[in-house]
Amino acid sequence: MSGNSEPLSPRAKLAVSAGRAAAAVSRAAGRGSGSVIGGRVALKLDPDLLARLAGHLDVVLVSATNGKTTTTRLIAEALRSEPDDVVSNALGANMPAGITSALAGGSRARYGVIEVDEKYLSTVARDVTPKAIALLNLSRDQLDRAAETRMLAERWREGLAGTKALIVANADDPLVVWAASSSANVVWVAAGQEWKDDAWSCPSCGGVLQRPGDEWACGECGFRRPTPSWALSGDHVLDPHGSAWPIRLQLPGRANRANATTSAAVAAAFGVPPQTALERMFAVTAVAGRYDVVSYQGREVRLLLAKNPAGWLETFSLIDPPPAPVILSVNARGADGTDTSWLWDVDYGRLAGHPICVIGDRRLDLAVRLEVAGVDFQVCQTAEEAVRRCPPGRIEAIANYTAFQDLRRAVGN
Secondary structure: OOOOOOOOOHHHHHHHHHHHHHHHHHHHOOOOOOHHHHHHHHHHHOOOHHHHHHOOOEEEEEEOOOOHHHHHHHHHHHHOOOOOOEEEOOOOOOOHHHHHHHHOOOOOOOEEEEEOOHHHHHHHHHHHOOOEEEEOOOOOOOOOOOOOHHHHHHHHHHHHOOOOOEEEEEOOOHHHHHHHOOOOOEEEEEOOOOOOOOOOEOOOOOOEEEOOOOOOEEOOOOOEOOOOOEEEEOOEEEOOOOOEEEOOOOOOOHHHHHHHHHHHHHHHHOOOOHHHHHHHHOOOOOEOOEOOEEEEOOEEEEEEEOOOHHHHHHHHOOOOOOOOOEEEEOOOOOOOOOOOHHHHHOOHHHHOOOOEEEEOOOHHHHHHHHHHHOOOOEEOOOHHHHHHHOOOOOEEEEEOHHHHHHHHHHOOO
């Protein structure tokens, strides 16, 4: 396990102090938490600071296209037996600067549970020498900014080759399996994969993947789904001994049960039994505002984040059945990716029967997509107008990244 924290060098201490000061200035100016600018300033002063801050920690890295913020939070809770046990970038600042800011507050922690942007996984893993890495899924996201999914998988595969970390990986995602297969020490989890449109061809040879039942295999090269030792089965986690442990989460949906299954497998690697890990996860009620139900304009509004086609598909399975009203909000700012062509990959026909109001910077792009899908909708200028126009019932509000932040501010969350 982790040893005692090495005292930081004077340079590292100066870097941490300067980073905190920069973050405080940013917060005072109303520019957010300041974690990113604080981390950037700190790393400028000491480029090796991330490695120094992680030196005394048992580090878990979590990376994926979808679910990494929630899974990071679930793993952190599963490992936490004392309040100061875990340091984590709980608000999702998942590039090196944000991670550095998070770890700067963890001098007394035993564990560092860190969400990492898919593109930075190899870089961060090299710096912090993780004990475990959880890999959940890879799918199309931010097409103007991110690499094509197989290129990301290849980057992971190259970066993880030779790592001493335990890899906890989703056996149901061929891209993740291919990426993780370069590692010697892998625990496979049957976490499921509802979105399959990025995994029809074999990442190893390019052949067509056959998908009989829950299995998958390449008819060309024989690359196939590995046998999982952990699995999600309904409302239970199946452990490697065949025991079934009930999942009781306050977070909704199959995707979060899958996240809990992966989290239990990670926690077990640190000696936390599945029952204990799952009981601790019950404490998580919302993650950075996601899944919160807020009162606004006399209405109950549930806030749901969906950033890409796979995320929208999972989110549609969470919402109340028709005629529950739905607000959809899409932006295309820098943090979202400026290309909205992904809207055409989402099956908005699943929203048939729901009264829909559309808001956000790109509400007209979304309106065209809904028109083609044959779904009724109204275009509104603001969240307030949308809520006012919604018929009775709890409102399900689904938004992509910056639209979600706008919505939280609008409803006072």
